[in-house]
Amino acid sequence: MRYAIIGAGPSGVVAAETLRARDAQAEIVIVGGEAEPAYSRMAIPYLLAGQIDETGTYLRHTPDHFDKLGIRMVQEQVSTVDTDARRLLLSNGSSLDFDRLLIASGSHPVKPPVAGLDQPAIHHCWTLADARHIAKYASPDSRVVLMGAGFIGSIIMEALVRRKVRLTLVEKADRMVPRMMDQTAGNLIKQWCIGQGVDVRTSTQVDAIDTDPSGSARYLLRTTPSGVIPADLVVVATGVRPTIGFLQGSAIETRLGVLVDDHLQTSVEGIYAAGDVCEGFDWNTGARAIHAIQPVAAETGRLAALNMSGCRTVYTGSLGMNVLDSIGLISTSFGQWQGIDGGDQTQLLDESGYRYIKLQFEEDRLIGAITLGTTEHVGVIRGLIQSRTQLGAWRQRLIRDPSRVMEAYLANAQ
Amino acid sequence: MMRSLSITPAKCTGCLQCEMACSYENEGVFNPAKSRIKVFVFEHEGRNVPYTCTQCADAWCKNACPTEAIQINAATGAKVINEGLCVGCKVCTIACPFGTVNYNHATGKVIKCDLCGGDPACAKACPTQAITYIDADWTGYDKMRGWAARTDTQSAAQV
Numbered sequence: 001m002r003y004a005i006i007g008a009g010p011s012g013v014v015a016a017e018t019l020r021a022r023d024a025q026a027e028i029v030i031v032g033g034e035a036e037p038a039y040s041r042m043a044i045p046y047l048l049a050g051q052i053d054e055t056g057t058y059l060r061h062t063p064d065h066f067d068k069l070g071i072r073m074v075q076e077q078v079s080t081v082d083t084d085a086r087r088l089l090l091s092n093g094s095s096l097d098f099d100r101l102l103i104a105s106g107s108h109p110v111k112p113p114v115a116g117l118d119q120p121a122i123h124h125c126w127t128l129a130d131a132r133h134i135a136k137y138a139s140p141d142s143r144v145v146l147m148g149a150g151f152i153g154s155i156i157m158e159a160l161v162r163r164k165v166r167l168t169l170v171e172k173a174d175r176m177v178p179r180m181m182d183q184t185a186g187n188l189i190k191q192w193c194i195g196q197g198v199d200v201r202t203s204t205q206v207d208a209i210d211t212d213p214s215g216s217a218r219y220l221l222r223t224t225p226s227g228v229i230p231a232d233l234v235v236v237a238t239g240v241r242p243t244i245g246f247l248q249g250s251a252i253e254t255r256l257g258v259l260v261d262d263h264l265q266t267s268v269e270g271i272y273a274a275g276d277v278c279e280g281f282d283w284n285t286g287a288r289a290i291h292a293i294q295p296v297a298a299e300t301g302r303l304a305a306l307n308m309s310g311c312r313t314v315y316t317g318s319l320g321m322n323v324l325d326s327i328g329l330i331s332t333s334f335g336q337w338q339g340i341d342g343g344d345q346t347q348l349l350d351e352s353g354y355r356y357i358k359l360q361f362e363e364d365r366l367i368g369a370i371t372l373g374t375t376e377h378v379g380v381i382r383g384l385i386q387s388r389t390q391l392g393a394w395r396q397r398l399i400r401d402p403s404r405v406m407e408a409y410l411a412n413a414q
Numbered sequence: 415m416m417r418s419l420s421i422t423p424a425k426c427t428g429c430l431q432c433e434m435a436c437s438y439e440n441e442g443v444f445n446p447a448k449s450r451i452k453v454f455v456f457e458h459e460g461r462n463v464p465y466t467c468t469q470c471a472d473a474w475c476k477n478a479c480p481t482e483a484i485q486i487n488a489a490t491g492a493k494v495i496n497e498g499l500c501v502g503c504k505v506c507t508i509a510c511p512f513g514t515v516n517y518n519h520a521t522g523k524v525i526k527c528d529l530c531g532g533d534p535a536c537a538k539a540c541p542t543q544a545i546t547y548i549d550a551d552w553t554g555y556d557k558m559r560g561w562a563a564r565t566d567t568q569s570a571a572q573v
Contacts, residue, residue, distance in 0.1 A: 010480055014477075040480035040481055042480040042481075042501075042503055042505070043480060043481050043501050043503070046501040046502070046503070051501060051502075051522070052501055056481065056499070056501065057481070058481075058482075059480070059481070059482065060482055061482055061499065293505075294478055294480050294503075294505050295474075295477075295478040295505060295508075295509045298477050298478055299477070302477070321508050321509075322508070323503075323504040323505060323507060323508045325502075325504065328519075330504070330517065332508055334508070375504070375507060375516060375517045376513075376516055377452075377513030377514070377516065378507055378508055378513060379507055379508055379509065379510035379511055379512060379513035379514070379515065380511065380512065380513035381508075381513075382508060382509070382510075382511045383511030383512055383513065386511060387511070406454065406513065407454060407456065409513065410454050410456075410463050410465065411456070
């Protein structure tokens with residue numbers, strides 16, 4: 001059996017290792033698009049913050065890990081997938097035949113429609129190469145504008161603060177991390193970051209980036225309504241999209257990502273998808289969803305590999321969840337944190353203490369949550385949601401005091 | 415024979431000796447706030463529940479780690495944080511459905527029970543044998559495994 005995997009991120013690597021554990025003889029090849037060892041994008045902020053070196057971002061640390069497992073690593077872009085011939089065409093003109101394929105090509109940053117982005121010292125923060133560029137320009141006291149206060153932008157923010165730059169954060173939406181946090185939490189995070197010395201501008205749009213004619217800064221950002229903001233470095237973190245360009249014209253059905261069924265198989269038999277690129281299902285609602293997060297990348301990589309190697313395993317959908325450290329203020333969100341029609345919600349807010357918890361219920365089950373300023377045992381929120389635990393009397397106790405989540409968990413699970 | 419922590423809440427008096435022993439063993443201070451085992455007190459029911467990692471076979475924390483910082487100790491079976499590799503991203507703290515991996519603000523890394531390398535201080539300190547360290551087959555962790563099985567996505571793969 002010849003397995004090919006497109007993508008050397010966590011999903012592709014976990015899949016390759018799972019395939020090897022299932023089949024000692026199979027030919028396994030990972031095709032990664034970057035000239036780097038398999039690494040974790042999630043670790044890049046910590047590299048920029050100076051907490052780790054580049055080897056600290058690597059997904060596997062044992063020397064020759066992939067060699068020893070007989071997993072071949074190819075560093076080339078995939079140009080096209082020929083589903084009839086079962087063949088990948090690579091950017092160097094070579095080709096690679098496969099019997100079963102996993103598409104784990106991940107996602108890539110999107111450029112906002114702003115004039116002047118294609119200049120030096122304007123970078124995404126997505127690859128190790130990006131990080132090297134940013135490290136070059138983000139020196140102490142340099143003026144840095146970070147565009148985008150989503151999850152990724154907010155994590156990069158902390159790294160830039162640690163580099164002691166003068167940071168302005170510009171976000172189009174009316175609050176920070178709008179896809180992970182409600183108004184209350186998003187605003188509290190903003191207040192906290194302002195208190196930590198970051199100039200946070202929400203509801204602000206960058207219209208254009210011009211070079212500074214006076215030469216005192218490298219660039220002048222024209223923004224609405226914040227006016228002109230000088231910058232020596234601009235970091236663009238305005239969202240990511242699944243990387244599916246190379247599938248154009250192939251028989252593999254895509255929408256925003258690669259559509260998969262309940263075994264992570266695409267519309268073409270023997271071809272599967274996992275990780276950020278895979279458009280699967282929301283575990284809560286059953287609706288189509290892309291959850292571009294680390295735990296889902298690892299889980300779907302493993303499940304896809306099991307299915308590819310003949311162990312039929314149902315993929316029941318992915319639960320969205322995130323944990324974010326905004327310069328020391330830690331927040332989490334789980335599942336349907338926005339709540340549902342006809343559901344109940346409860347919240348507890350200590351504004352001056354930067355503590356907040358909000359729970360969402362459907363009947364007597366927990367379906368989503370947001371926490372701010374608390375980290376102890378937060379994992380049980382996932383446990384309660386994903387086990388569909390019927391809370392019984394604890395539902396009312398939680399509505400009165402949502403901070404008693406751990407007790408509710410112990411009372412129901414133990 | 416692998417051994418595991420076995421916890422019998424009915425025997426727990428809530429004395430918190432386990433928390434003291436754990437924090438001293440692992441952090442060098444007598445500070446229950448730094449313990450990897452926690453005793454939860456249900457006052458109305460007069461019940462105390464010591465709670466820590468069961469070193470579950472699913473290893474949700476390990477599977478979710480982006481930097482290979484959670485490794486299995488071959489001798490004890492414990493899932494152990496490698497502080498040198500942990501970047502403090504906290505993904506394991508939300509991935510573990512038992513809530514037994516916690517973030518340590520002081521170090522910027524996560525902490526969890528590592529069975530003290532095979533000689534758990536909490537079990538030694540417990541005066542009522544509410545916490546014992548015994549052969550894994552005897553610990554009755556089936557209940558916990560049953561709970562894990564209900565947490566769909568990952569356990570489905572065990573079929």
